[in-house]
Amino acid sequence: MDGIAPYDPTTQYTSEPAIKEIGPEGHDIPLWKPVNMSRRAFLRGVVCSGTVIAGSAFLFSTATKARADERAVERMIRLTVNGRxxxxxxxxxxxxxxxIRYRLGLTGTKIGCNHTECGACTVMAEGTTIYSCSTLTHRVRDKEITTVEGIAAPDGTLHPVQQAFIxxxxPQCGFCTPGQVVSAVALLQKNPKPTVDEARLAMSGNLCRCGAYDHYLRGVMKAAERV
Ligand code: FES
Ligand code: FES
Known part of the structure; x- marks a missing residue:
């Protein structure tokens, strides 16, 4: 190892700016350097912009507080979930x-990505599937919500979709299953005899990290023969 210094990436940096501008005389002008501006004028600009920023922060904080007060009165709402x-x-x-999960205790609805991507949180609002992770509760306060707990009959008899999935x-790990069930039931309510392509499209918003897509699809088609 004699004669070989350890690699030091900091020695690769130069004092030159990464982006330059060519001045009229043909010399490089670093972009961050105020051109034709005295030190006094530069400092005055900094002070003025600081005043503007502080003032706008005050205005926005006041407006936000006013809006929060206005909305605070709406917190108690009536929500219909699974007929209750x-x-x-x-x-x-x-x-x-x-x-659904933390106030009503209906933990069948899962939160996977929490970002409108995986479908684990799928529920129905008036028969239409929605991602509950990205829907404000206040937006659906007047709608009938159905979660996976509301799919089976009151006596516990499984829905044909649930039976066919079994x-x-x-279900492999089962994490995506509640969302898959809700999407399949919503499909069959609107289109009781879907083609395979229609079923695949309807289920395309539900990701399965176990890769059991063909199993779910066969389940949907089997359930379609029974509803
Ligand atoms: S949790 Fe993934 S879409 Fe809602
Ligand atoms: S069964 Fe495991 S994620 Fe779908």
């Missing part, structure tokens, strides 16, 4: 997934 109406305290920025061994 609840009076529930919901924050203005609260998602439906949060309300028979087709669709």
């Amino acid at each position: 109406t609840h009076t529930v305290d919901v924050a203005p920025n609260e998602t439906l997934a949060h309300t 028979e087709e061994l669709a």
Whole structure:
């Protein structure tokens, strides 16, 4: 190892700016350097911009507080989930997934990505599938919400979709299954005899990290023969 110094990446940096501008005389002008500006004028600009920023922060904070006060009165809302109406305290920025799981205790609805990408949080609002992780509860306060807990019959008899998923061994880890069930039921309510392509499209918003897509698809088609 004699004679070889350890690699030091900091020695690769130069004192030159990464981006330059060519001045009229043909010399490089670093972009961050105020051109034709005295030190006094530069400092005056800094002070003035600081005043503007501080002033706008005050204005925005006042407006935000006023809006928060206005919305605070709306927190107690009535929410109908699986045929039962609840009076529930919901924050203005609260998602439906949060309300369902942590206020109503319906933990069948899962939160995977929490970002409108995986479909684990799928529920129905008036028969239409929505991602509850990205839906504000206040937006659906007047709608009938159905979660996976509301799919089976009141006596516990499984929905044909649930039964078919079991028979087709669709659930592997099971994390995506509630969302898959809700999407499949919503499809069959609107289109009881879908083609395979229609079923695949309807289920395309539900990701399965176990890769059991064919199992779920076969389950949907089997359930379609029974509804
Ligand atoms: S948790 Fe809602 S889409 Fe993934
Ligand atoms: S069964 Fe595991 S994520 Fe779908």
